Amino acid sequence: MARHRDIRNMDYEDEYDGYDDIYGHSVDDDYYISPSNRQFIYNRENSRDSRFEHEDDIQEVDEFDELSDTDKAKLNSCIDQVKDTLGHVGVPKSQLVNLILTNKFNVELVINAILENSKSNPAAKDKVQLVPPTLATAKVVASTATATNVVKGFDLPQEVNQQRNAETPQKGLDFSFKFNSGSPRSQSPASGRGTPVSGTSAEGEEPRVGRREAKIDPEIQYRKERGNGKEHLYMVVIGHVDAGKSTLMGRLLCELGQVNKKTMHKYEQDSKKVGKQSFMYAWVLDETGEERNRGITMDVGRFLFETKSKQVTLLDAPGHKDFIPNMISGAAQADVGLLVVDATRGEFETGFDLGGQTREHAFLVRSLGVNQLAVAINKLDTVSWSQDRFEEILQKLKSFLKQAGFKESDVTFVPCSGLTGQNLIKAPTENELLRWYNGPCLIDVIDKFRSPSRPVTKPFRFSINDVFKGTGSGFCVDGRIETGVVNIGDKVLVCPNREQANVKSLSVDESPKTVAFAGDQATITLAGIDMQNVSIGNILCHLQTPVPVSNKFEARIVVFNISLPITKGYSIILHHQSLVEPAVVSKLTSQLNKSTGELQKKHPRFLTKNSSAIVEITVSKLIALEVYSDCKELGRVMLRVGGVTIAAGLITRIIL
Structure with a gap:
């Protein structure tokens, strides 16, 4: 029954706890109360304010009468644009009109003048919330404060400034440049009346100024975000199946303290139960049940660790030939590579000479842009740390990797053992190894990899x-x-x-x-x-820099060791980053000299192994791709047939 109480004489300045929020109380209790007798008292100050405001309106009518119809339309348009950009303008309308006429209807100059006045008035700075400094076209021009606030187009008298500093500004009397958070212009965009972010005005008018984020220089942004941290590398681990890749990297992570002892004890007990105790370190990266049961890596495992100067993301790629597409996906993400080979007699030959994945993996990572490689000659403890065995493997791999495109200075060979942990993060303790090896351990080789340049200035x-x-x-x-x-x-x-x-x-x-x-x-x-x-x-x-889209392109390819020649209409499986699509070699344009790249033959009938050529490839559907010269990362392709990689290529032209 609160609405029927007599509360005319209540002093609202005092606290009154009788109207606490109660569930279900009437809205009328909050708003529809009887007025106090003070509201009926004549207020001379309020009357003077309204009179002052009314006098400005009378002057505006006189100024409008002197203008032609065209100038009046321009003036109204300029006023609307200023209000759309700056919200509620506290400057009297007559002076705003004078400012627009002085600047010949140039909205940009008007906004500059208003903002300049606001900046040069220290009393207004504490009260005025300005638009963020990233206006689309308006520039804020700084000026020094003087006895009289001078603004382009009009002057503010010193008396007004003194009065504004001494008194709290009231509605209609505040000459400061002011944004009212409750005004319609500052409402949320959902209301349909918010300040526009971008856009233009009607035809023939000045462009409408909006708020837009300033474009940040990518290089400056990159240095600011990453300049003080360690360099980041993505390293893919490759090699023939059962070369010990996962065990080697699992032991490395344990030695670095990335895996706690409780977890390793669990892996040890679980691997004993299934009769695979030697796989306990591999389980750090092989996390799925199927991978652990089969004892092979099937998908790309990922783990993060740090060296003295690098932050390294480890990509453990599968070695089995059935999972080469997964390996290609992992290698496409890598900056550098770690090739693991098995030093056990007969095992290295199986992976290298007899159609194993050592050769294919090396070709693939080089074709995908990896140019730095560390070669871990693993399981050297099975041959009693034999120097002769190490040198034999080194010589075979050195000549092959040079043919694959790796520079001799970019390849480092390290003897090690993943199961025993020798020569991984500290100098070896085995006497047989110490007799002939005094080089770096594996973690030091990884730490010395050069970080590639990051193309942050190119389109996203x-x-x-x-x-x-x-x-x-x-x-x-x-x-x-x-x-x-x-x-x-x-x-x-x-x-x-x-x-x-x-x-x-x-x-x-x-x-x-x-x-x-x-x-x-x-x-x-x-x-x-x-x-x-x-x-x-x-x-x-x-949106502004779309990637080209096509189903046909021209590429320069290098053909690997194939059993059947490549002819026109040859069906292939195209690998482009993570994309796998059926395609056809639709045209053999020319055959090139593999060493010099010079033209040898136009329109050859077929391509044999170890040859180089320019061909046209037609994909079964539209794909997004780039020319290699514009974007190396999206300009590489791999061609595979029957589970075997037959060629690698660079996109030279996109046919639209």
């Missing part, structure tokens, strides 16, 4: 390796940022479908980030697009 390109549902709204894509920079809030295109999406969140190596750069293996949460429209092998790019 992100190759998608995986698509999955995240924990929140939207979904996630995992992959590598090949070039450029991406920030939270960016709008991106998913090619080749050219579907638009928004970057909702970012993480690099499971660590949340606001920005990610070229070379990062990132997870991006996308919004505004259906998950069904995104697939593995798609490329993300910015």
Whole structure:
């Protein structure tokens, strides 16, 4: 019954606890109360304020009458543009009109003058919330404060400034440049009346000024974010099946303290139960039940560790020939490589000479852009740390890797044992090894890898390796940022479908980030697009710099050791980053000299092993790709047939 109480004489300045928020109380109790008798008292100050405001309005009418119809239209348009850009303008309208006429309807100069006045008035700075300094076209011109605040087009008298400093400004009397958070112009965009971010005015008018984020120099941004940290490397571990890749890297991680003793004790007990105790270190990276039961790596395992000067993301690629596509996907993400070979007699020959994966893996990583390689000659303890065996393997691999395209200075050979942990993170203790080897241990070789340059200034390109549902709204894509920079809030295109999406969140190596750069293996949460429209092998790019899309291109290829010659119409499986698509060699353009690259023959009938040529390839559907000269990361392709890699190539021309 609160609405019927007599509260006319209540002093509202005093605290009154009788109107605590109670569930179900009437809205009228808060707002529809009887007025106090003070509200009926004549207020001379309020009357003087309204009179002052009214006098300004009378002057405006006189000024408008002197203008032609065209100038009046221009004037109204300029006033609207200023209000759209700056919100509520505290400057009297008559002076705003005078300012517009003085500057000949130039909105940019008007805004500069208003902002200049606001900056030069110290009393207004504490009260005025300015638009962020990233206006699309308006520039803020700094000026020094004087006795009289001089603004282009009009002067503010000193008396007014003194009065404004001494008194609290009231509505209609404040000459300061003011933004009212409750005004319609500052409401949320959902209301349809918020300040526009960008756009233009009607035809024939000045462009409408909006708020836009300033473009940040990618190199400056990269140095700011990553300049003080350790250099980041992605290292892929390759080699023939059963060469001991996972055991070697699992033991390395244990020696570095990346795996706690409790976890290793569990792996040891579990591996004993299934009769595979020697696989206990491999289980650090082989986490799935099928991988552990079969004793082979099937997917690319990932782990992060640090050296003295590097932060290294380890990519443990599968060695079995059935999982070469997974290995290609892992190698495409890598900066450097670690080739693991088995020193056991007969095992090295199996992986190297008799159609094993040692040769194929080396060719693949070199074709995918890896030019630095460490060779870990593993299991050397099985041959009693024989120097002769080490030298024999070294000589065979050195000549082969040179043919594959590796420079001798970029390849380092290290004797080690993953099972015993010799020569991994510290100098060896085996006397047989110490007699003839005094070189670096494996972790030192990894630490001395050169960090590649990050193409952060190029257009943004992100190759998608995986698509999955995240924990929140939207979904996630995992992959590598090949070039450029991406920030939270960016709008991106998913090619080749050219579907638009928004970057909702970012993480690099499971660590949340606001920005990610070229070379990062990132997870991006996308919004505004259906998950069904995104697939593995798609490329993300910015709206302004879309990636080319085509189903036909020209490439310069190098043919490997093949049993059947390549002819026109030859069916292949094309590998481009994580994309795997059926394709056809639709044209043999020319055959080249493998060493010099000179033209040898036009339109050859077929291509044999160890040859080089320019061919046209037609893919079964549209794909996103780049010319190698524009983007090396997206300009490489691999050609495979029947589970065997037959050629590697560089895209020289996209046929649209």
